[in-house]
Amino acid sequence: MIAQHLARGHPWQPPTPEEIEQAERKAQHADHAKGDGPTVVGHCPECNGELIMMDGCPTCYAGCGWSKCG
Numbered sequence: 001m002i003a004q005h006l007a008r009g010h011p012w013q014p015p016t017p018e019e020i021e022q023a024e025r026k027a028q029h030a031d032h033a034k035g036d037g038p039t040v041v042g043h044c045p046e047c048n049g050e051l052i053m054m055d056g057c058p059t060c061y062a063g064c065g066w067s068k069c070g
C-alpha cells in the first residue's frame with residue numbers, strides 16, 4: 001500500500017529554493033570554467049608559461065610576454 005510505504009521511509013520532498021539556487025550556481029560555475037577563460041594553445045619556448053591566443057597570435061600570458069608573431 002502506498003500509505004504504508006510513505007510511513008516507513010522518508011517522504012519525498014521537493015527541493016527547497018536554497019537547494020535549487022545552489023544547483024543553478026554550480027551549473028553556472030561549470031559553464032563559466034569551461035567557456036570563458038583564455039584558450040591555452042601551447043607553452044612558451046622562453047619560460048614554459050602558458051600561451052594563449054591573443055589577436056590571432058599565441059602569446060605568453062603567464063610569463064615573459066613572448067609572442068609568436070612578435
Ligand SMILES: [Zn+2]
Pocket residue numbers: 044045046047048049060061063064065066
Ligand atoms: Zn614566456
